[in-house]
Amino acid sequence: MHKLRLLDLYSYSYTRGVYKLHLPPGFEFLPEALKYLRWHFYPSTSLPSRFSSENLVELHMRNSRLEQLWNKGVQINLESLKLIDLSHSEHLADVSPLIESPNLKSIALQGCTSLVRLPSSFQNLAKLTSLNLFGCSNLKILPEMPSNLKVLLLDKTAIEELPSSIWSLEKLYYLTLSRCEELKSLPSSTCRLNSLPNLHGCGSLESLPVELPSGLKGLELSDCESLGSLRVELPSGLEYLDLRNCKSLGSLPVELPSGLKGLYLSGCMSLGSLPVELPSGLKGLYLSGCMSLGSLSVELPSGLKGLSALYLSGCESLGSLPIELPSGLDYLDLRNCKSLESLPVELPSGLEYLHLRNCKSLGSLPVELPSGLQSLKLRNCKSLGSLPKLPWLLALFDAEGCTSLETVSSSMRTAPTQGRDQLRDEDLSFLNCVKLDQSARSNIMADAQLRVMRMQLHHVSSIKPVRLILSVREMKFQSG
Template sequence: MSSSSLSVEEKHDVFLSFRGEDTRNTFASYLYAALSANHILTFMDHELERGDEISPTLSRAIKESKISVIIFSENYASSTWCLDELVHILEYKKTKGLILIPIFYGIDPSVVRKQEGSYKVAFDSHEKCFKDRMEKVNQWRSALTEASHLCGLDSKDFRPENKLVQKIVEDISLKLSKYLSLDENIKGQLIGIEKHIKEIESLLSNSTKAVCIIGIWGMGGIGKTTLARYLFHNLSSSNNFEACCFLWNVREEYGRFGLDHLRRKLVSNLLNVEGTVKDTLGVASPFNLYRIRRKKVLVVLDDVDSSIQLDALIEGYRQLSCGSRIIVTTRNKQVLVKEADYIYKVGRLNHIESLKLFHLHAFSKNSTAVDDKMVLEVINYANDNPLALKVLSSFLCSRSKNDWESALKKLERFPNLEIQDVLRISYEGLDDKRIKGTFLDIACLFDSSFTRDHAESILDDGNSSIKIEISVLIEKCLIEDIGSHMYRNNELLYVHDLLHQMGRAIVRDEDKEPGNRSRLCDAMEICEVLENNTGTKAVEVISFNILDSYLSNKLRSFQWDLYPLKSLPSNFIPENLVELVLRGSHVEKLWNNRKIQNLPFLRRIDLSYSKFLSQLPDLSQAPNLESINLEGCTSLVQVLLSLQNLDKLTYLNLNGCSKLRDLQDISKRTEGCLDIVRFGGIKNVLNNFTYLKSCIQSFTGNLCLYSSQTHISQKFAPNLRYLILRGTAIETVPPSIGYLTGLVELDMEHCKRLKSLPTSICHLKSLETLYLCGCEKLKTFPEILEPMEHLIDIWLDYSGIKELPESIENIVSLRRLYMQHCGDLQFLPDNLCKLRNLKIIWLDNCSKFQKLPSLPSSLLELSLRYCERLKSLPEIPSQCLSLKAKGCTSLENISNLRAPLLHDLDIIRHRDFLDYIDFYGCEKLDQNTRNSMLADHAVIKILSRLIFVNTVCIFIFLSFAEMIDNFEQVD
């Protein structure tokens, strides 16, 4: 088909790039005819090259093609037209994934790569013609070099010539088959996963591993396989892999045919053998193993659900050719822990993405208009799970409004079977009946989110296995860990609504009669069982959510998130109540009447994020109250006179109570009781509480708590352990902070206005951790006038610190010093070596850092990456295990690296020597230092082989070709 007959809107399968005078009437025409005969739509420009730049039509044709075949011939480089065309092709390869197939027709690939012979003559001419536009000439050179490095076909390997044409047609047909298959199968399914694709491709491309394995982990239906398919398409189409294999449904295939079948299938694909080979990967013939390991391969193992499967399929994979990549999808995180270099968790769609995906599948041109409210109900039911959205949208597509209403009512009680079948795989994959029971307990007892501590306290039957059971459920994606909550280290767990419904459906399937089931959580069924006395010994759990008019005064636990009423019923007098949890409620007052409630057993109140709550009732008749959480109660103005006689109160959270201003009266009644306190947006706090057991104070926003006049009383909280002032507008810290002698942690991260710290900080004798990361205006570190025997960690990353004082030697127990990205730091004090306990120093990206003093003998890890002005290193301590100096472009010499590399034979026996060195990019490093490191590395490998069964592995990353040669000789 000629270019003149082509519409610019028409898409092409293949674009031919060639030098007209070399191949137009010969090879290019033969290839074009063969492609057309195989119904492969091909663009071939039949017009002669003219002008200095390629035409818009030609540029459009490149952009609209799936594959480009570049025919490099004797005079290809003499044509600026061809060279511009090549630049365009490579640009579209990067931006839209255009597949490239280079053909070296009558010319050696090295001539193209190095621009020798006729290509050199051509470029000599170009340099004269374009002497004022040399950047264009350099762009052409780079394009030729890049294209010649891609896997292509050399005409000298095919005789006669028609075999080369046949091979090209076969390769293109195979690539188009994969391309079109993917295009049809996952078109429209990429909504919401683009970000995952970019992140995973970044991990793969930036990996320093010779062979990288990445695990894609997530719940059923979340899009793991779709993501893997797209990644496989992108990577396999790039021409960078010599063999590719996508092994589908490993879990199912393993169950039906066994491991040997899977391994034979994998080997057959990688060797490109039709049918299956007789041997297996585990017991493969030496020749087949040799053939596989010579290749750079891409392997995707889809839906692996056990370590046995993974171990068998990737056995010996580290010996594959450099650049090989393995992608594994699974619902079971534990499968990946041992082997994966990266574990990538696939999260849910956001609300906008869910809407887009649902609309894509649910509405056609002939669809019936449906109320937006019903659409939102379906999306809320799917809870941002892509599989559920696709199944429901396909089911509801083109149905009437009445059908939608009927389907929604049915879904409230009976889950969609197609969705449940997929989700239930994770549950059925649990080998332990106790763990299955724990999941069903959680599905029936708890709301979508709950704290781990609470779940463990309810479900613990005296057997300590509950902790590991919950961990297994998290690994299997039946429960999700979504972060900390309230107390430190108390995880907030989440069960997806569909999994919640699945668990209850499993219980419902146990027996037609509710009284014969293990768990009851449906209000109507519970009433039926109790009224008719049909309960049996099978019933282990009853979870009953009821309306306010039925609230029993004998309740011990009352939990109702998003409680819709303004107050509790006036006739609700729960004298047996132990906990009251109304998170996110519409409550304005707990009780409208003024009568003080008698709550002798009440221990916990959680009204967090009840944004309409204006005051807390008098709780003086709740003497056993231990915990009050009022976080996020933005309308709360009064807590006065309500906390008297609360001798057991140990937790009070008022964080985010922006209208609550004064706590003076509270402090008079709670002195000596509180264990953990959180405040945010409250004035007059610091001196109102004394003798707290321990205190976490969290201030947010632009609260300016301290000023130069602020004074902390000597009586204020001598047992205060944690002071968190992260992200506040503090400019100076008063000297009286030294009175906080019980302080263990001081966190002032991202206090961007902080300019100085007082020298009295040395009086904090219990201080263990000091966080000052992101304090951009903090230029100097305070003088340490007295020994600080407990300070272990100092974090100064991204701060404005220029230098550390000599008095830092008084921090005698310092173990870890982090000063990454300190752009003004130039030196460390000369007496740094006196810090006898210092183990770790990180100074990465300190762009002005010039000199490192003598180091303490205790040092185990030193990281100086991208310290671009650093010229030399002192003697590295013999116990040092890790030295990272990547990107130190000015580094010229190292005083002595032999000591840590070869301390003595006994240390080598125990592997207690420098086992990680990174000098990548240190191009100024002198030759003697390079040779010494290589020689010492060789000695260690020899000694290791004498002492151990397995060779000790030491990573030395150096960007010098001669070092690579030396390593190969050592091996």
């Protein structure tokens, strides 16, 4: 056993809080030649005092009962140690022997909830590249960090501030800070984090430093409820900006990075306006729940050809839309925009989904709807008095609760030949449209009959149902 180099006790010996493996009294010895030791659920509070660790390269003791690595006063040699994983050792409070490991590259202390601090000379671990402190919920103080660090996980810790050295780690490419509830700000020192592509902030941040990492591609600050503004110059190469549920955020920078592709602002309840000009390459704009947003830019760039979806549901103060919407838009969500009174005269030609549920102030729709529209939801648009002709490819139409709806334009025309490959179930609901006149009901019935004829014309092998619901006299029509 003296020449044993690998000892692997990866086991299932821990069940429901009971350690099944028991060490003999006076256990003080492990083979001196050990290079690799994996002993999950290690049952003692420290390593054997007579264990000569000078050859040890990797030490894995997840879920152990360790309180400290060695008893104080024990002479140790950890010059060969390169990796140590003590994750979920909930009683571990002292890791000071780690500073005796000059060749250490990776430290994993995830879930070590009794750990309050790291050794002050931690930055002397010159070869350390990865440090995992995720879930060390009582860790309040973080020392200065080694200059070669590449990965740093600080999620769910109790740290109150980051040491300035973190902002100077030129090799750091992964940094996580989510749910660090005591962290209010980031370092204000000169930022040299040139390798960091993404920064994940925490919900307790109240402000940002003047300078952010220059190489950032993604900045995630969701749920920063106390963040009032972005008084910072955003990195020029930023592609994704996530500010969801920043409830105190009142404004955005006048100019956003030109290469921005995704802008996530859902739940920003205090946001009153957007910049006059948005980046032309924007592909996703998410504004759901921006309850204070009164208007969009006077004219969204028609060059936003990449913007296919616009989410504005719950923008209760939004009274109008720009005269021109992006030409590539195929999805427009305006649910619960209770102050919206009208839509642009002309909607994008490629629009397929238009959701207007609970737009209680909406008085009318455009005279002509896009020919490719497949879904139109108007439920509880209580001010809507009339409907234009419905596109032939429309598969889902819901006007339930449109209590002011009186007239429906006739769609009496020859069923088109295009769109035959898209035939499917069709639902048209006029439930509780109590003011529909006789002409409107006749037009609706004629429209439904034409839709059935279209399916027959295209020789659909398995006839798809057309469901039509009228509620004034509980009239129902179904084919299928």
